[in-house]
Amino acid sequence: MQLETVTVIGGGAWGTALAQAAAMAGRQVRLVVRHSAQAEAINTSRRNEAALPGQALLAGVNASAEFAGSDIVILAVPAQSTRTLLSTIDPALLAGRPVVLSAKGLEIGTLARQSEILFDMAPEAVPYVLSGPSFAVDVAAGRPTAVTLAGDDASATSDLATALAGPSFRPYAADDRIGVEIAGALKNVYALACGAVEGAQLGASARAALIARGYAEMARMVTAMGGSAHTLTGLAGLGDLTLTCTSVQSRNYQFGIALGAGQSTGAIIAGGAKLAEGVATAPVALALARSLDVDAPLIEAVDAVVAGRADIATIVAGLMSRPLKREH
Numbered sequence: 001m002q003l004e005t006v007t008v009i010g011g012g013a014w015g016t017a018l019a020q021a022a023a024m025a026g027r028q029v030r031l032v033v034r035h036s037a038q039a040e041a042i043n044t045s046r047r048n049e050a051a052l053p054g055q056a057l058l059a060g061v062n063a064s065a066e067f068a069g070s071d072i073v074i075l076a077v078p079a080q081s082t083r084t085l086l087s088t089i090d091p092a093l094l095a096g097r098p099v100v101l102s103a104k105g106l107e108i109g110t111l112a113r114q115s116e117i118l119f120d121m122a123p124e125a126v127p128y129v130l131s132g133p134s135f136a137v138d139v140a141a142g143r144p145t146a147v148t149l150a151g152d153d154a155s156a157t158s159d160l161a162t163a164l165a166g167p168s169f170r171p172y173a174a175d176d177r178i179g180v181e182i183a184g185a186l187k188n189v190y191a192l193a194c195g196a197v198e199g200a201q202l203g204a205s206a207r208a209a210l211i212a213r214g215y216a217e218m219a220r221m222v223t224a225m226g227g228s229a230h231t232l233t234g235l236a237g238l239g240d241l242t243l244t245c246t247s248v249q250s251r252n253y254q255f256g257i258a259l260g261a262g263q264s265t266g267a268i269i270a271g272g273a274k275l276a277e278g279v280a281t282a283p284v285a286l287a288l289a290r291s292l293d294v295d296a297p298l299i300e301a302v303d304a305v306v307a308g309r310a311d312i313a314t315i316v317a318g319l320m321s322r323p324l325k326r327e328h
């Protein structure tokens, strides 16, 4: 299959970074943004200043407000916008094409993973999931980054990984879409928790404990959903959990810091917080955990804090007084 042209839909930080990565890989890239004036400004200035300030874009990236078919399609809008976006695209243009899902979140209302949304809206598209430790600024600047690219057909996934790989962007092919999608969505929830630990000044030991217990909880969720816990040893699991749960660059971590400092979700959003996917995903993850009968005290705790039903001190006291149990 020809894998020469790439369309990235989503003119935010991640869409712009993935467009740049695909151009570095030698592909011809169309970056689809919402408005033609925005596309014109990007093409003239060779920057997407609103999304990635100061980052020059390679000549291989061209912006447009129109979607037209291409060999590879990458979706890079927030998880809650994927269905709306797909409703504007003729599914025939995606039929038989690799469609790479790069948003990290679960859909409110349906509890759907990104590839389930794709299946609803364009059943003949071929789904791939891209996830892993990767800040847009790093990818766009050509700093070394490694991610997981999961698809159902091993040989086609390797071909796609090769088409998107560049000198500083290294996708590892994998086959567990469910595990990769759940890992990407849940790491944002645990990043809120780890940020809250920092905001409430609970110490680095507490944060490390959260990462380890979050990993264990994530493994229970992935297994219950039909994915493989082994996937979590990789970039989309351990890699992204480590990055997002320890870096103040992470928007989810930053949001968690504000929660830990005592601000409400409404106040943080009203204050102009950037996109923090864990906020929308926490209640969805909790509903999923309950429907699957998975013990998920950390997701439950984050949901309670995000929803304003409990303060951090009460949550910590509750978690620390749970009955003692064996670690594994």
Ligand SMILES: NC(=O)c1ccc[n+]([C@@H]2O[C@H](COP(=O)([O-])OP(=O)(O)OC[C@H]3O[C@@H](n4cnc5c(N)ncnc54)[C@H](O)[C@@H]3O)[C@@H](O)[C@H]2O)c1
Pocket: 009, 010, 011, 012, 013, 014, 015, 033, 034, 051, 076, 077, 078, 079, 081, 082, 084, 085, 102, 103, 104, 105, 134, 135, 136, 137, 275, 277
């Ligand atoms: N920024 C990162 O470092 C990074 C890295 C990996 C994954 N991601 C994931 O990528 C997704 C997008 O994040 P981002 O950082 O680009 O967010 P962002 O807030 O920078 O940009 C989101 C973009 O999506 C556009 N958009 C929203 N709804 C749309 C719609 N219906 N149609 C067309 N465009 C629409 C917005 O206009 C905006 O340009 C998230 O799920 C995030 O978790 C981000």
Ligand SMILES: O=P(O)(O)OC[C@H](O)CO
Pocket: 104, 132, 133, 134, 135, 136, 188, 191, 240, 243, 244, 249, 250, 251, 252, 253, 275, 276, 277
């Ligand atoms: O800034 P965040 O918290 O959305 O994290 C960005 C990426 O998902 C990190 O891999």
